[in-house]
Amino acid sequence: MDRLRSVGETHFFRQPAQFDHLLHAVEQRLESHRYPVRIWSAGCANGAEIYSTVLTLSQRCSRRPIDRGRFAFTGSDFNADAIEQARRGRFTSWHMRGCAERMRDQYFQHLADGDWQLDRDILEKVDFFCHDLLDGSEIETQDFIFCRNVLIYLDPASMAQVVDRLYRWLAPDGVLYLGYAEAVLAGDHPGLELIDSSLAAYRRRTFELTTLPVPVLLPPIPLEPLRINPMRPQLAGRPEALAFLEEATQFANNNQPRQASQSLKKSLYLDPSLAVSHYQLGLLELGEQKVDQARRHWRNVITLARRQTPSEHVPGWENCTWEQLLQWTSKQLRRLGESDV
Ligand SMILES: C[S@@+](CC[C@H](N)C(=O)[O-])C[C@H]1O[C@@H](n2cnc3c(N)ncnc32)[C@H](O)[C@@H]1O
Structure with missing residues (x-):
C-alpha cells in the first residue's frame, strides 16, 4: 500500500x-x-x-x-x-x-x-x-x-x-x-x-535474564551463526572447551562481563556445538541490547538441542536436560518476538 x-x-x-x-x-x-x-x-x-x-x-x-x-x-x-x-x-x-x-x-x-x-x-x-x-x-x-x-x-x-x-x-x-x-x-x-x-x-521492557546461574553482562564482537559441519566429530563436552566455559562462569560471577564473553567465545572456537556457551552469549548480547545477535545464539541452541535425546544432560550443565534447555531458550526467543519456537 x-x-x-x-x-x-x-x-x-x-x-x-x-x-x-x-x-x-x-x-x-x-x-x-x-x-x-x-x-x-x-x-x-x-x-x-x-x-x-x-x-x-x-x-x-x-x-x-x-x-x-x-x-x-x-x-x-x-x-x-x-x-x-x-x-x-x-x-x-x-x-x-x-x-x-x-x-x-x-x-x-x-x-x-x-x-x-x-x-x-x-x-x-x-x-x-x-x-x-x-x-x-x-x-x-x-x-x-x-x-x-x-x-x-x-x-x-x-x-x-x-x-x-x-x-x-x-x-x-x-x-x-x-x-x-x-x-x-x-x-x-x-x-x-x-x-x-x-x-x-x-x-x-527489560527482559528477565536470570533463569540461569550466569549474570547478564557485557558483550563483544558479533559472531557468525553456527554452521554445523556434519562431518565434524561430536565434540560437546571436550575438556578444554568446558574449561573455558567454567572460566566464563567465574568471570561473570565476578562481574567481569567482557572476560566472560571472551572465554565463552574461546569455548565455542574449540567446540562450536557447546550449547551452554551459545545460551550464555545470548544473554550477554541481550544485556547489551544486541537483540539480533542474542537471537542468533539462541537459534543455535535450538538447532543443537533438537538433535539430542531430550532426557540427557547438557554438557557443561549437568543438572539441566536438553529438554529443559530447549524450553528455556524457546521462552527467551518468544520474548524477543519469535513465534515459531
Ligand atoms: C501531524 S504532524 C505531528 C507533529 C507532532 N509530532 C505532533 O504530534 O504535534 C506529523 C508529522 O510527521 C511527519 N512524518 C510523517 N511521516 C513521516 C516519516 N515516515 N518519517 C518522518 N516524518 C514523518 C510529517 O512530515 C509531519 O510533520
Missing part, C-alpha cells in the same frame, strides 16, 4: 499530561545521575513538540540548568520545509494555543505581524535533521521518544515496521510517547509495555 502523506498539524504542549510525565521521569534519571538524557521528537513538524520538552524542563525541572552536557534534544522529520521552520523557531498564535501566557511571555518575543519568536537560548538546545522513519538509517539510542500523530498516516505494514524501529532506538527503560489515537497501535509489540493507556506511553 502506498504511504499516505501526512499533515504537519501541531502545537505547543499538545497532550499536556505527557510533558508532566516526562518531567517526572527526567527528574528520576537526574537523581540517579544518568546523563545525558536524550529526548527525540520523530516527526517533529515545525518543532513545537520538541521545544515543548525543552520549555517544560527549563521552567519546571528542579535540577537546572538544562544544558547540552546533560541533555540532547533532537527533532527530525522527512519534510525538509518543516525542519527549516523548526530551526527558525517562529510560530503563529494558532501554534501557541497550548502555551501558558506566563511561559509565552518568558521565552517568546511577540513580533509586529502577530507571530511569536522563540528565544535563541532555547533554539540552540535542539538539533534538527531530515529523517524518514521508513528508511533504514540508524539513530542514536534515545531515553525518550515522542512519535505522536505520525503513525496514523502510515499503512499497517509500515506502522508495524516503525513501531519496531522505535522500540530498537529506545534505551533500556526508555519511554515512547505516541498520539492518543495511536496508543493501541503499539500494543502488540512484545518489547513495549504500556505504562498508562490514558497517557499513550510505553516503556521498553
